[in-house]
Amino acid sequence: MRNHLSVEAVELGDAVFDTLESAGGVDLARRAETDPQGRAALIGPLLDEIGLWDIEPLADQVQLEAAAAACRAAGRHVLPYPIAERLSAPKGSEALLLVPSAGRTVASHADLPLSWSAVELSGQQRAVLATGSSLGTKLGSFVGEVRLGEAVGRLERETALLVTLQAWWLLGVLERAGADTLTYVKEREQFGRTLSKFQSVQFTLTDVNVATQGLAELAKYTLWSLAQEDRERVWLVDAVGLRVAALETADIVMRRAHQLHGAMGFADETNVSWYSRLSQPVRRLPMGLSQTEAALVEMMGKDRFTNLFTPLPAPAPREDALTH
Amino acid sequence: MLDYAEADEVQVLRHRLRDLVDEHIPKSYLGAFTDDPNDLEIAQRFSRTLGEQRLFALTWPEAFGGGGATSWEQTALREEMWAAHEPRGAQYMGLNWIGPVLMRHGTEDQQQRHLPPIAAGDVLWCQGFSEPEAGSDLPGLRTKAVREEGGWRIHGQKVWTSYAEMARWCFLLARTGTPESRKDGITVFLIDMEQAEIEVRPIPSMLGRHHINEVYFTGAWVPDRDVLGGINEGWNIVTDVLAFERIGIARYARCDKLLSEAPEALGDAWADLPEGLHQRWAKALVHSRTVRLLAYKVVAAQEQGKLDPADAAAYRIAVTLLDQEVAEVLMDIVGGWGLGTGDEERIFERAVEDHWRYAQASTVASGTLEMQRLALANRLVGKR
Numbered sequence: 023m024r025n026h027l028s029v030e031a032v033e034l035g036d037a038v039f040d041t042l043e044s045a046g047g048v049d050l051a052r053r054a055e056t057d058p059q060g061r062a063a064l065i066g067p068l069l070d071e072i073g074l075w076d077i078e079p080l081a082d083q084v085q086l087e088a089a090a091a092a093c094r095a096a097g098r099h100v101l102p103y104p105i106a107e108r109l110s111a112p113k114g115s116e117a118l119l120l121v122p123s124a125g126r127t128v129a130s131h132a133d134l135p136l137s138w139s140a141v142e143l144s145g146q147q148r149a150v151l152a153t154g155s156s157l158g159t160k161l162g163s164f165v166g167e168v169r170l171g172e173a174v175g176r177l178e179r180e181t182a183l184l185v186t187l188q189a190w191w192l193l194g195v196l197e198r199a200g201a202d203t204l205t206y207v208k209e210r211e212q213f214g215r216t217l218s219k220f221q222s223v224q225f226t227l228t229d230v231n232v233a234t235q236g237l238a239e240l241a242k243y244t245l246w247s248l249a250q251e252d253r254e255r256v257w258l259v260d261a262v263g264l265r266v267a268a269l270e271t272a273d274i275v276m277r278r279a280h281q282l283h284g285a286m287g288f289a290d291e292t293n294v295s296w297y298s299r300l301s302q303p304v305r306r307l308p309m310g311l312s313q314t315e316a317a318l319v320e321m322m323g324k325d326r327f328t329n330l331f332t333p334l335p336a337p338a339p340r341e342d343a344l345t346h
Numbered sequence: 347m348l349d350y351a352e353a354d355e356v357q358v359l360r361h362r363l364r365d366l367v368d369e370h371i372p373k374s375y376l377g378a379f380t381d382d383p384n385d386l387e388i389a390q391r392f393s394r395t396l397g398e399q400r401l402f403a404l405t406w407p408e409a410f411g412g413g414g415a416t417s418w419e420q421t422a423l424r425e426e427m428w429a430a431h432e433p434r435g436a437q438y439m440g441l442n443w444i445g446p447v448l449m450r451h452g453t454e455d456q457q458q459r460h461l462p463p464i465a466a467g468d469v470l471w472c473q474g475f476s477e478p479e480a481g482s483d484l485p486g487l488r489t490k491a492v493r494e495e496g497g498w499r500i501h502g503q504k505v506w507t508s509y510a511e512m513a514r515w516c517f518l519l520a521r522t523g524t525p526e527s528r529k530d531g532i533t534v535f536l537i538d539m540e541q542a543e544i545e546v547r548p549i550p551s552m553l554g555r556h557h558i559n560e561v562y563f564t565g566a567w568v569p570d571r572d573v574l575g576g577i578n579e580g581w582n583i584v585t586d587v588l589a590f591e592r593i594g595i596a597r598y599a600r601c602d603k604l605l606s607e608a609p610e611a612l613g614d615a616w617a618d619l620p621e622g623l624h625q626r627w628a629k630a631l632v633h634s635r636t637v638r639l640l641a642y643k644v645v646a647a648q649e650q651g652k653l654d655p656a657d658a659a660a661y662r663i664a665v666t667l668l669d670q671e672v673a674e675v676l677m678d679i680v681g682g683w684g685l686g687t688g689d690e691e692r693i694f695e696r697a698v699e700d701h702w703r704y705a706q707a708s709t710v711a712s713g714t715l716e717m718q719r720l721a722l723a724n725r726l727v728g729k730r
Contacts, residue, residue, distance in 0.1 A: 231726060263632045
């Protein structure tokens with residue numbers, strides 16, 4: 023058992039982090055919000071220079087891990103750019119949208135003019151007829167309307183990839199939010215001592231730490247699962263399980279990050295406000311926690327979520343192997 | 347590169363253990379500590395069976411009767427045993443930490459006398475730590491050891507002592523320094539429980555028979571040869587014990603098993619459960635996978651000699667809370683059957699009832715949830 027990413031993946035993650043840090047870090051999001059359309063030109067070239075788009079995540083495990091490490095590093099700067107969506111692009115398009123199957127048809131980053139494909143969480147591919155501009159709202163600056171056409175087939179592995187990489191991006195956001203919160207409570211003094219000296223604050227920090235550690239380990243496992251050819255039957259259910267965990271963890275971490283930052287956490291001069299606002303699209307689209315749980319139940323059936331006592335399901339019999 | 351595939355030898359071991367459980371343990375078995383004395387006998391017999399096949403002390407050195415296996419085989423053993431309602435009974439304690447601590451701190455004489463019987467599954471130990479006035483604040487313990495020619499006399503009281511009624515030996519902490527000496531005045535004694543100056547009084551509890559007891563020491567004798575480590579140097583050993591204990595029980599394994607069995611156990615009634623309960627069940631499976639991975643993170647770090655006690659505390663926080671979450675989900679799933687039934691055909695429902703009762707103690711036993719949170723918080727914010 024090895025729970026460490028490859029050296030190549032770690033190095034790429036570091037390179038992405040450093041490049042974005044040099045370009046302003048979370049300030050990139052501040053600048054992008056004033057001109058959402060301009061973020062393609064602001065951020066895209068930075069990632070081009072690293073050679074990020076040469077990665078083919080589904081070609082082999084090393085590239086898959088590299089893609090995940092890049093998304094996590096981008097998340098640490100709450101980067102408002104479709105990095106997971108571009109890395110998950112199926113052949114013939116530049117990027118992949120994760121779209122709702124019901125309700126308002128909006129998607130993260132659909133406001134950018136890319137050659138898009140689209141999938142629902144179930145793996146169902148949908149034709150993209152048109153995309154709109156940014157919603158221009160506090161929570162939806164980097165979200166656009168999508169007009170969808172008919173179902174056109176299934177893209178389960180790409181869907182699992184996108185769901186997984188979005189979870190890695192969110193993991194990066196949450197790790198950074200936890201780290202910033204820790205720094206804040208170690209500096210902020212009330213009643214003559216730092217907040218970190220209060221046991222209730224310490225216990226709150228442990229909630230954040232345990233939840234984030236757990237998500238990180240599950241994210242790694244899910245990535246590995248996606249790289250195993252013999253786990254085809256569970257790629258998507260594993261990814262959706264990870265999404266459930268990521269959304270739960272986001273609630274735990276961001277709620278506590280806000281609470282411990284006090285009023286300062288709502289101010290845009292504080293990064294936590296940006297982690298909170300800009301993580302909303304991934305947390306709500308294509309569906310929020312309860313509906314993702316319902317989708318997970320349907321995908322799991324009674325025996326499709328592997329564990330110590332539920333082995334990998336046998337491959338479905340090939341149709342041409344049926345006898346009469 | 348990531349790799350979560352189980353090694354061949356670990357898979358072989360799992361199948362071997364499952365076969366042994368199928369062969370030797372009745373389907374209705376719910377642990378050694380029930381009202382049926384036969385269950386205790388089953389556990390003792392099974393422990394000896396494992397000992398004969400060198401499967402008991404799997405990772406111990408062969409010189410001490412062990413199997414010389416890897417940490418991952420040891421992990422699989424823990425998982426399989428806990429999932430099967432711990433058919434080794436109380437023996438896991440000797441194996442998981444008393445043995446390893448004796449290897450690290452014991453004299454050659456102590457190792458030779460105590461380790462082989464533990465490895466053979468022949469002897470039961472109990473842990474004399476908590477006292478009426480020293481629970482989480484263990485350094486405040488008052489049980490006193492008084493020096494006499496050739497050894498020590500023990501006076502005092504322990505409480506919540508699991509398995510004391512049947513244990514032959516006790517891993518006992520007693521004060522050898524001044525009453526104020528706290529961590530600097532504690533010594534570890536290996537004390538023979540078969541003496542008139544030790545009285546065990548069982549405490550009736552929701553956990554079942556033999557689980558918790560009071561133990562009174564009225565001048566019980568420990569010869570010098572059974573002092574572990576140096577006088578007043580017991581706290582270092584306690585720190586080791588607590589580290590072993592944090593990763594001792596693979597609670598997630600029984601959670602995995604019971605959650606996996608639920609749909610089949612309920613049969614047609616499964617589909618009639620409300621959607622919200624199906625969702626809680628699904629989430630509990632995700633949580634159980636997550637906690638298993640946290641356990642593997644700790645095992646991997648321990649194997650490389652890089653275990654951070656704070657990570658072990660984080661795992662323990664997660665696994666004990668998982669135990670209680672799963673208990674609640676399962677109780678909701680079985681409804682009124684969770685209140686207990688004498689119908690031995692209802693194996694799953696009886697297992698759920700047992701799991702719920704036992705899970706109530708998971709955030710208290712072997713160091714409370716609050717102590718684990720403090721251990722983790724100390725690493726995060728720096729010690730006060």
